[in-house]
Amino acid sequence: MSxxxxxxxxxxxxxxxxxxxxxxxxxxxxxxxYSGSSHFYHIFKKNFTLTPNEYRKQVQK
Incomplete structure (x- = not known):
């Protein structure tokens, strides 16, 4: 798998x-x-332009 x-x-x-x-x-x-949180945060922000916490706040509105 790619x-x-x-x-x-x-x-x-x-x-x-x-x-x-x-x-x-x-x-x-x-x-x-994911093995490391810094890598996850980097990938997440790169894909969604939000941190995971910002994303959570947006979708729970």
Whole structure:
């Protein structure tokens, strides 16, 4: 499986958890399979132009 496809799957799962659960961002990072939080934050912000917490606030409005 391509790295980009796998990354997109992980980000889609993270978005689900951010919008539908109260899990902490760190718990979500672990659940979706990222080994480091700084890498996850970088990839997330690059794809959504928001941090995970900003994304959560946007979707929960």
């Amino acid at each position: 790295c980009l496809i796998l990354q997109n799957i992980k980000l889609k799962q993270a978005c689900f958890y951010l919008s539908k659960t109260n899990l902490s961002v760190q718990e979500i990072i672990e659940k979706v399979g």
